[in-house]
Amino acid sequence: MKAGNTVQAGVVDWITDDIRRILAPNPSPMTGPGTNTYILGRGTDVIVVDPGPEDPSHIAVILAALAPAERVTAIVVTHAHKDHSAAARPLAALASAPVLAFGDAASGRSPVMARLVAGGLAGGGEGAHHAFRPDRCVADGAVLPCAGKGLRILHTPGHMGGHICVAFGDVLLSGDHAMGWASSLISPPDGDMGAYMASLYRLMEERWRLMLPGHGDPVCDVAGRLQALADHRRAREAEVLAALRTRPANAATLARSIYHGTPAALLPAAQRNVLAHLIDLEHRNLLACTDLPGPDTIFTPTDAG
Ligand SMILES: [Zn+2]
Numbered sequence: 001m002k003a004g005n006t007v008q009a010g011v012v013d014w015i016t017d018d019i020r021r022i023l024a025p026n027p028s029p030m031t032g033p034g035t036n037t038y039i040l041g042r043g044t045d046v047i048v049v050d051p052g053p054e055d056p057s058h059i060a061v062i063l064a065a066l067a068p069a070e071r072v073t074a075i076v077v078t079h080a081h082k083d084h085s086a087a088a089r090p091l092a093a094l095a096s097a098p099v100l101a102f103g104d105a106a107s108g109r110s111p112v113m114a115r116l117v118a119g120g121l122a123g124g125g126e127g128a129h130h131a132f133r134p135d136r137c138v139a140d141g142a143v144l145p146c147a148g149k150g151l152r153i154l155h156t157p158g159h160m161g162g163h164i165c166v167a168f169g170d171v172l173l174s175g176d177h178a179m180g181w182a183s184s185l186i187s188p189p190d191g192d193m194g195a196y197m198a199s200l201y202r203l204m205e206e207r208w209r210l211m212l213p214g215h216g217d218p219v220c221d222v223a224g225r226l227q228a229l230a231d232h233r234r235a236r237e238a239e240v241l242a243a244l245r246t247r248p249a250n251a252a253t254l255a256r257s258i259y260h261g262t263p264a265a266l267l268p269a270a271q272r273n274v275l276a277h278l279i280d281l282e283h284r285n286l287l288a289c290t291d292l293p294g295p296d297t298i299f300t301p302t303d304a305g
Helices: 056-064 088-095 111-118 193-204 222-246 251-258 264-283
Strands: 012-016 019-023 036-040 045-049 071-076 099-101 151-155 164-168 171-175 210-213
Touching: 012 210, 019 056, 036 056, 036 210, 056 088, 071 088, 088 099, 111 264, 151 193, 193 222, 193 264, 210 222, 222 251, 222 264, 251 264
Parallel strands: 045 071, 071 099, 171 210
Antiparallel strands: 012 019, 019 036, 036 045, 151 164, 164 171
């Protein structure tokens, strides 16, 4: 699927009366058109969500987008991937504003993933910003004052253990948890498929008017999109189980057989997504393996799977 994108990098795009979007100039196979930086609020205090990659030109555009009376009160980072978080520190210095996030790149890691890390799970860490440290950690349910409606923090682990989404009224800023044009990378041990699905179902419990993802255009049919993402993952899971019933295999072999026609540049990400499914299915006792799950592990369906 091609990334929906109707804006140019460096141009301030007013999405609503109090939400501005600025696309960073960092397009790639993984980031689509690039990272969206959002400015919430108007006229006085504003909050910046996902300042983006460390690119001085992008930071300059964010600052230039502010009216003289506007002051940045917080810089919220959805997760510690460099394409979202790397500009946080330089922007914080220039705007004299604190950086808020759930935690660092390893925060929020599930017990399942912590066990695999302790066991030496190889890989993962794509784009992780290991040096990232927020000035203040924000927990699930925290509310920050902004434009009279407040900004609510939703802890949504899955793409990363410390991933947060931001609710601004009935607008969902979904970071990398949900996008309009692609499914998110879930790369263990940063990514956790079980947690991802639980977060997705949790987002589906609320009514959203609009979803503003970290990459790509706004999504109007939020419920439909979240359901489609959940269906997509469940279909992948069924494919993984069906393939393994034919022949036990590891993540790489499965990815090659399941992701037909996937561009070569995206195959490593596909392998990580498959590994995330395998780990989740093993955790749910639908698959078995003889050692700790990892990229080279051969998985076999259990009687339940
Ligand atoms: Zn990310």
